[in-house]
Amino acid sequence: QVQLVESGGGLVQAGGSLRLSCAASRGTFSSYGMGWFRQAPGKEREFVARISSKGGNTYYTDSVKGRFTISRDNAKNTVYLQMNSLKPEDAAVYYCAVSIYSIGTNYPRDYHYWGQGTQVTVSS
Numbered sequence: 001q002v003q004l005v006e007s008g009g010g011l012v013q014a015g016g017s018l019r020l021s022c023a024a025s026r027g028t029f030s031s032y033g034m035g036w037f038r039q040a041p042g043k044e045r046e047f048v049a050r051i052s053s054k055g056g057n058t059y060y061t062d063s064v065k066g067r068f069t070i071s072r073d074n075a076k077n078t079v080y081l082q083m084n085s086l087k088p089e090d091a092a093v094y095y096c097a098v099s100i101y102s103i104g105t106n107y108p109r110d111y112h113y114w115g116q117g118t119q120v121t122v123s124s
Contacts, residue, residue: 002027002113004096009118012086016122020081022096022115030054030074033104035111036081038092038120045095049081050104057103064090088124093117 003025012018020036035050049060049070058070067086072079079096097111104110 002029002098004098004113004115006094006096006115006118009094009120011121011123014086014088014122014124016086017082017084018086018120020083020094020096020118020120022079022081024077024098024113026077027098029077029098031102033099033101034070034072034079035097035099035104035106036070036079036094037097037108037111038090038094039117040092043092045108047106047108048094050099050106051079052104053102059104059106061106083120086120086122088122091120091122093119 006022008020036048037045039045051058051070055072067084069082095117096115098113
């Protein structure tokens with residue numbers, strides 16, 4: 001069983017930045033793709049970004065391209081999401097997850113371990 005703990009969420013003004021972190025307790029972290037998803041009230045969980053097992057490939061949903069950056073440090077079993085130029089529509093609970101594939105996918109069904117989520121609030 002892998003436990004994921006997210007941190008770094010909070011309240012920020014529009015245009016500001018936050019850096020989310022997700023630390024995995026154990027396991028072969030470096031063998032699997034990692035993803036960030038978010039869920040706003042009344043909406044379905046949506047894909048935000050993903051990174052392949054060794055960090056060589058990254059993918060983003062269109063709405064965050066150029067503003068968010070996903071990265072990972074396999075030596076620390078940690079994945080990050082740097083969020084810049086935040087907008088009110090970015091507000092949500094953000095979740096990190098471990099993919100069942102080395103490259104990850106955009107679909108929640110392909111992730112088998114999830115963190116508890118961290119709240120991001122963006123004021124206008």
